[in-house]
Amino acid sequence: MQIIADVGGIPGKDCRGFCKYCYFRKVKGNDPLGCRYCSPGKVGCEKCTTGVRETKNEFIPPFMVVNSVQNSLMMGNYLENDLKVNISGGGDVSCYPYLQEVTSALNQWNLPIHLGYTSGKGIDNSKTAEDLMSQGVNEVTFTVFSTDPGLRKEWVGDPNPEEALKALKLFCESCEVHAASVIVPGVNDGEKLFETCSKLEEWGAKAFILMRFANFRNQGLILGNEPILEGVEPHSLNQFEELVRRVNDEFNLRVTGTPLCDPENDTPFAISKDKNKEYLDILSEIKSEATILTSKTAAPFIEKIIRNIGADDFVNVVAVDQDIGCLITQQDLENLDLKELKETVIFPGRAFVHNKMAEKVLTRDGVDRIVMRGPEKLSVDGEMSGTLTKEQVLKKELIAFEDLIEYINFFGVRKNK
Numbered sequence: 001m002q003i004i005a006d007v008g009g010i011p012g013k014d015c016r017g018f019c020k021y022c023y024f025r026k027v028k029g030n031d032p033l034g035c036r037y038c039s040p041g042k043v044g045c046e047k048c049t050t051g052v053r054e055t056k057n058e059f060i061p062p063f064m065v066v067n068s069v070q071n072s073l074m075m076g077n078y079l080e081n082d083l084k085v086n087i088s089g090g091g092d093v094s095c096y097p098y099l100q101e102v103t104s105a106l107n108q109w110n111l112p113i114h115l116g117y118t119s120g121k122g123i124d125n126s127k128t129a130e131d132l133m134s135q136g137v138n139e140v141t142f143t144v145f146s147t148d149p150g151l152r153k154e155w156v157g158d159p160n161p162e163e164a165l166k167a168l169k170l171f172c173e174s175c176e177v178h179a180a181s182v183i184v185p186g187v188n189d190g191e192k193l194f195e196t197c198s199k200l201e202e203w204g205a206k207a208f209i210l211m212r213f214a215n216f217r218n219q220g221l222i223l224g225n226e227p228i229l230e231g232v233e234p235h236s237l238n239q240f241e242e243l244v245r246r247v248n249d250e251f252n253l254r255v256t257g258t259p260l261c262d263p264e265n266d267t268p269f270a271i272s273k274d275k276n277k278e279y280l281d282i283l284s285e286i287k288s289e290a291t292i293l294t295s296k297t298a299a300p301f302i303e304k305i306i307r308n309i310g311a312d313d314f315v316n317v318v319a320v321d322q323d324i325g326c327l328i329t330q331q332d333l334e335n336l337d338l339k340e341l342k343e344t345v346i347f348p349g350r351a352f353v354h355n356k357m358a359e360k361v362l363t364r365d366g367v368d369r370i371v372m373r374g375p376e377k378l379s380v381d382g383e384m385s386g387t388l389t390k391e392q393v394l395k396k397e398l399i400a401f402e403d404l405i406e407y408i409n410f411f412g413v414r415k416n417k
Contacts, residue, residue, distance in 0.1 A: 004085075007098075009057060009090040009092070020228075027223045030050070062098035065098075085113050085114065089116070092117075099122075100135065103132055111136065119144075121156060129171050139175055139177075140177050141177075141178045146193075177206055179205050201253055207253060210382075213228075215229055259323060261382070262386065267393055269301035269305065271401065276394065288411075291346070292374070293336075295319060315408060325348040325351065329352045330352075333353060343367065344412040348376075375400050379400070
């Protein structure tokens with residue numbers, strides 16, 4: 001269990017400048033997207049306006065960060081042997097000017113500290129890694145991009161790439177390191193990727209998360225900022241999955257990918273795999289008709305699960321032109337062919353769409369449909385699945401699908417077999 005120590009920070013400002021591939025680059029506009037947190041009668045709230053853009057989360061004073069953790073400790077019912085403090089923020093944690101002040105203060109409670117996502121751009125001297133570890137840091141999530149200093153300098157904007165990589169090596173030797181890389185075709189894939197993996201393996205990193213570079217709106221750039229890089233075509237979903245599996249086969253690292261895949265835990269949608277088919281017997285029977293709206297990534301998996309539980313006569317799955325379900329917007333719904341939809345439609349719980357606008361858009365053909373927000377997640381992504389066991393993944397998915405079935409049976413049109 002983790003307590004979050006949020007240090008704040010704004011992408012591009014509090015990280016020594018944007019990385020070339022950063023999905024916060026070129027963000028435009030302030031119009032709200034709409035989301036599950038909006039009030040019923042108004043499109044827009046902090047979450048789907050400034051929150052999604054992370055434009056107002058300045059660095060937080062250290063005493064406030066420490067007090068927040070202390071309050072969480074006092075209010076919560078935690079088991080000390082299963083508790084960790086995760087220092088994270090919107091900028092680069094290594095660029096937080098009071099980082100060692102905070103780690104030193106947190107160390108008084110003798111709790112292990114996880115240094116959340118950092119590219120290491122704030123590390124000018126590798127000794128910083130030793131200081132942080134002496135103050136309780138024993139886990140680090142480090143966006144390495146490449147172990148080639150030249151590539152880091154050019155693409156990450158790291159002013160001292162050699163020192164940052166030395167610090168990463170020190171972390172690997174003494175901490176649990178989860179390395180991460182956004183994979184840009186022709187830049188840090190191919191031989192360069194395998195060189196990075198070899199170094200991480202040699203240094204002692206525990207895990208490596210591969211993240212597909214997104215360059216277009218239907219890959220998740222929903223803030224008017226496509227393309228991030230002119231002329232760059234990201235890996236297709238199939239290409240990226242093959243790359244993740246190849247790296248997993250070649251190296252002694254816990255390898256996962258996002259949006260695909262975790263070769264060890266079979267995510268996303270482990271319960272869609274034939275070897276796990278028996279677990280589907282746990283699920284309730286589907287007795288009503290409905291349409292499940294989802295992403296291009298998730299649709300084939302969900303279709304297979306629905307087919308395997310014998311409910312394909314009741315439920316159809318419709319994919320919008322968006323790779324990530326929680327980044328589906330009103331625009332994606334507007335582009336749908338409504339003839340594919342049944343009288344009850346369930347869309348992803350975390351989608352950036354206002355409930356009333358989803359209903360308005362999906363009934364504009366005159367059909368009086370019930371439009372519902374479904375469960376937050378039906379599976380887990382590569383960042384989470386790498387920290388879970390196979391059994392934990394299956395349990396989470398089965399609970400999520402049971403919730404989805406309850407939605408279908410309650411709100412859907414009843415049908416006799």
